[in-house]
Amino acid sequence: MTDFPGHFLDDAGLNRQHVFNLAGLPAEVLAPLAVTPGERQLILIGHAGRRLWDCVQAAGQRGEHPIDDYTIAAVDRWFAGFLPDRRYRIVYPGTWRVGLQALGALAGWHHPSPFMVGVDRHWGSWFAYRCVVIADTDFCPTVAVDRKIPENTSPCLDCASRPCITACPAGACGEPFRLDACSDERLRPASPCAQACLARQACPVGQAHRYDDAQIRHSYSRSLQMLENWRRMR
Numbered sequence: 001m002t003d004f005p006g007h008f009l010d011d012a013g014l015n016r017q018h019v020f021n022l023a024g025l026p027a028e029v030l031a032p033l034a035v036t037p038g039e040r041q042l043i044l045i046g047h048a049g050r051r052l053w054d055c056v057q058a059a060g061q062r063g064e065h066p067i068d069d070y071t072i073a074a075v076d077r078w079f080a081g082f083l084p085d086r087r088y089r090i091v092y093p094g095t096w097r098v099g100l101q102a103l104g105a106l107a108g109w110h111h112p113s114p115f116m117v118g119v120d121r122h123w124g125s126w127f128a129y130r131c132v133v134i135a136d137t138d139f140c141p142t143v144a145v146d147r148k149i150p151e152n153t154s155p156c157l158d159c160a161s162r163p164c165i166t167a168c169p170a171g172a173c174g175e176p177f178r179l180d181a182c183s184d185e186r187l188r189p190a191s192p193c194a195q196a197c198l199a200r201q202a203c204p205v206g207q208a209h210r211y212d213d214a215q216i217r218h219s220y221s222r223s224l225q226m227l228e229n230w231r232r233m234r
Contacts, residue, residue, distance in 0.1 A: 048127035
């Protein structure tokens with residue numbers, strides 16, 4: 001097995017990577033992916049912090065899905081440059097049903113939060129899953145983050161004031177999360193939650209890595225459109 005050559009992806013803003021052996025993944029994660037003979041590994045790729053958005057802007061990426069388009073192009077260049085003899089397919093972004101949260105949990109990348117976005121002690125909630133690749137690679141599998149050691153435990157455990165809960169105008173945050181209340185508030189005319197999550201922005205963890213306003217508007221505009229489409233179909 002070989003070491004994972006992740007420096008190109010780091011430079012491209014895709015600075016979180018985790019390699020899984022397909023044989024070690026739960027059946028419920030594998031089932032939708034239609035694994036074929038010869039495919040051995042799943043590579044989970046994400047980003048944390050602001051660099052990815054800066055890279056997307058510098059590349060002049062436009063269109064409806066600039067981050068997805070940039071990510072796919074970067075992964076294609078990475079394979080062409082470093083792994084030209086390897087067979088791979090990108091299953092996310094795409095039409096495959098990929099359990100991103102399940103994969104992230106297996107990698108140890110996040111803890112649950114009251115506002116339904118994963119958090120960790122360094123990045124806060126300012127990270128995302130960007131790509132899932134199935135390949136015939138033979139990298140050394142990545143060791144999952146040990147979320148039991150103090151520096152990796154949930155930051156919510158130490159948070160007594162819970163500013164995210166008080167910042168939510170819909171009162172949706174907490175246990176359980178009130179999805180209907182959140183949706184109703186976001187769809188309300190002139191809602192402050194239409195283009196951002198006030199609860200997420202109130203979380204003090206990882207504020208140094210907070211996305212800039214343009215990236216936040218882009219991300220929440222997409223989710224609002226999906227929410228509007230979902231509401232029309234009900």
